[in-house]
Amino acid sequence: MRYLLLSFCLFFLACGSFPKKQHFKIENTSKTSIHNPYFSNKTIDYIYKANIDVYKKSFSGILIIKKIDNQHHRIVFTTEMGNKLFDFSFIKGEFNVNFIIDEMNKSILINILKKDFKVLITEQLKINDTYTLDKTNVFESEIDKKKHFFFIANNQLNKIIRIRNGKEKVVFLFTQINDTIANNIQILHYNIKLNIKLKSI
Amino acid sequence: MRNITVYLFLFLVSVAHAQTSMSSTEAHALKTKVKERAAITKTISSDFIQYKHLDFLNNDIETSGKLIFKTPDLVKWEYMKPFKYSVLFKDDKLYINDEGKKSDINIGSNRLFKQLNTLIINSVKGDMFNAAEFSIEYFKKDNYSLVYFSPKDKKFSKYIKAFHITFNSEGDVIEVKMIESSEDYTKIVFSNKFLNKPLEDALFTP
Numbered sequence: 035m036r037y038l039l040l041s042f043c044l045f046f047l048a049c050g051s052f053p054k055k056q057h058f059k060i061e062n063t064s065k066t067s068i069h070n071p072y073f074s075n076k077t078i079d080y081i082y083k084a085n086i087d088v089y090k091k092s093f094s095g096i097l098i099i100k101k102i103d104n105q106h107h108r109i110v111f112t113t114e115m116g117n118k119l120f121d122f123s124f125i126k127g128e129f130n131v132n133f134i135i136d137e138m139n140k141s142i143l144i145n146i147l148k149k150d151f152k153v154l155i156t157e158q159l160k161i162n163d164t165y166t167l168d169k170t171n172v173f174e175s176e177i178d179k180k181k182h183f184f185f186i187a188n189n190q191l192n193k194i195i196r197i198r199n200g201k202e203k204v205v206f207l208f209t210q211i212n213d214t215i216a217n218n219i220q221i222l223h224y225n226i227k228l229n230i231k232l233k234s235i
Numbered sequence: 236m237r238n239i240t241v242y243l244f245l246f247l248v249s250v251a252h253a254q255t256s257m258s259s260t261e262a263h264a265l266k267t268k269v270k271e272r273a274a275i276t277k278t279i280s281s282d283f284i285q286y287k288h289l290d291f292l293n294n295d296i297e298t299s300g301k302l303i304f305k306t307p308d309l310v311k312w313e314y315m316k317p318f319k320y321s322v323l324f325k326d327d328k329l330y331i332n333d334e335g336k337k338s339d340i341n342i343g344s345n346r347l348f349k350q351l352n353t354l355i356i357n358s359v360k361g362d363m364f365n366a367a368e369f370s371i372e373y374f375k376k377d378n379y380s381l382v383y384f385s386p387k388d389k390k391f392s393k394y395i396k397a398f399h400i401t402f403n404s405e406g407d408v409i410e411v412k413m414i415e416s417s418e419d420y421t422k423i424v425f426s427n428k429f430l431n432k433p434l435e436d437a438l439f440t441p
Contacts (some may be wrong), residue, residue, distance in 0.1 A: 079292045083318050087332070095321075095335050100291055108291050114298070115312065116287045116413070116421030117394065133417070139318045235317040 052183070052200050058165035058172050068159055068184055070191055071214040074157045076101045082219070082232035084111065088143060089227045095119060097232055099155070103184045122148070124155060142193050146228060150221050153177055153194055153206060159184065208235075242388050262373035264389035266364050268406035275364040279304040281428035285314075302425070304359055309439045323441050324356075330441035337441055358398060358411050369398075378404050387402050392416065 053060070073080055084097035090184050098110045105126045121132040138144075143158045157176040159182075166172065169189040177196075185193035194206040202224055210217035221230040259263070280303045285294040300314040300321075313321040323330040329340040355362045364371065369384040386397040392418060401410040407428065414420045 039380060060432065077293070079294060079296075081296055094331075096287070098289065098292065102291055106287070110289060112287060114318075115322065116285060117418075118415060118419070121417075146392060233318075 046125045047195075051174070052181070052197050052202075053163070053165050053174070055200065056167065058167050061166045062162045062169070063161075063164045065161060065164065065173075068175070068186065068191075069182075070154075071159050072099055072138075072191070072208065072216050073099050073107065073155045075214065076103070077127055077160075078215075080215075081235055083235050084233075085231045086111075087227070093119060093138070096235070099151075101155070107151075109151050109155075116178075117161065120147075122151065124152065140233070143228075146226070148225070149178065150204065150206075150230065153182065153204075154219070252382055254374040256287065257373035257375050257380070263373065265373065265382070265406065268307055269402060270364065271361055272406045273360040275431075276360055277306050277431050278434045279359060279428065280431055280434060281425045283312075283426070284424050286422040286424070287419075290417075295422075302359065303434055303438055304356065305434050305436075305439065308356060308358065309436075310356055311439055321441070323439060325439060330343065332441050339441070348352075358400060359408065363398065363400065379409070380406075 036188075075191075079102075080099040082099075084098045086093045093111075096115045097207055098108075098112070098177045100108045102108055105124075107124045109120075109122045110123075112119075112161040113119060118133055118135075120134040120138055123132060129152075131144060134144070156177055159173070159177070161175055163174040163175045164166045164171065165174070167185075170185050170192075173186065175182050175184060181197040183195045183197065184191060190208075190211050192208050192211070195202050196204040203216055204224070205220075205222045207220040207222070208216035208218070215234060219230075219232040221232075223229065280301070282299070283302050284297060284299045286297055288295045289433065296316050297319075299316045300312065302313070303309075303311050308324065310324040311321060317334075319334050321332045323332075331340070332340045357365075361371060363382075363384050368388070369386055371385075372383040374381040374383070380402040380404070382400050384400065386392045386395060387407075395413050396416045397414045398416075399410075399412040399414065400408055401412075403409050407430075409428075410422065410424050412420055412422045
């Protein structure tokens with residue numbers, strides 16, 4: 035009987051919400067939205083040396099992200115020698131594949147890249163809940179109806195986590211932050227073997 | 236009146252710098268000169284600056300490094316700025332060294348890669364005068380010759396619409412521009428180019 039109770043407790047703990055499991059403390063704030071500044075300046079060409087590892091395949095090259103207008107971003111990946119591997123655009127929430135090489139033209143991969151890039155370029159996010167974890171403010175928001183937690187410490191956004199069923203699905207890490215430029219970005223997937231590393235050049 | 240003078244001046248400037256088509260005799264002479272030069276070229280070493288132009292960017296993306304070539308088919312592009320990256324074409328393989336991380340791709344089985352490799356070697360030497368593969372147009376501009384090579388293979392032209400190669404008066408390649416179907420392009424400008432300087436085989440390691 036004691037074991038049964040214990041297993042029930044463990045079961046409920048395991049099913050607990052992500053903030054609970056992470057020991058976030060709920061916080062009351064008047065803030066209603068947060069701002070992701072990293073790809074929000076129209077005058078900047080955001081250029082990164084990029085490595086995309088998908089299962090056993092590895093693509094390296096240069097990733098270019100450009101805010102062309104409000105609600106209009108272009109994302110192009112080329113080899114170091116200049117050949118285009120893919121060319122995507124987001125216009126008013128609509129996603130377009132302008133070009134992609136046959137080797138990468140797989141709907142599963144395109145869908146994942148689309149979701150990941152959407153997180154990188156979404157600037158204004160409505161806050162659903164606010165928490166704290168040590169000196170970090172954690173804001174819960176939604177992108178495409180998926181729960182995302184935004185970690186802000188010292189006024190800098192340093193992590194975004196996408197959650198599914200209370201578990202981390204994708205983690206975005208921003209390091210070597212210089213004002214509004216994140217010089218290092220890592221996108222780590224926990225459910226599939228896909229990792230993206232970006233280094234500003 | 237002043238406006239007319241300005242327009243006339245601008246018109247004259249543009250005429251002075253415009254490229255004009257070559258006569259067939261001039262084109263033939265250039266072709267012969269480049270082919271002769273390519274035939275005696277055993278090695279090439281050169282610095283290069285690569286400009287990636289995408290129409291929506293404020294500035295072209297600039298990368299630079301060194302190119303070495305040795306007959307019959309060893310080519311190494313070594314990027315040094317703003318990152319270290321090298322690609323070596325050797326024995327039907329592509330060896331990549333990405334900031335110390337090494338990998339290779341077998342290009343023997345990949346027709347497109349093989350074609351690209353041959354094109355790279357030929358474009359570095361300038362000898363792409365293959366009428367079966369390209370439609371070719373000849374122009375002159377100042378002291379330079381400019382040749383447009385447009386691939387006839389539809390599958391290939393999906394990636395590259397045209398190669399524009401600029402030769403100096405000696406028939407040496409000084410610039411290669413690869414234009415995509417979207418009109419975006421990659422331009423490679425060569426400098427400090429040396430022909431037939433001895434190059435050890437050991438330099439052609441990944």
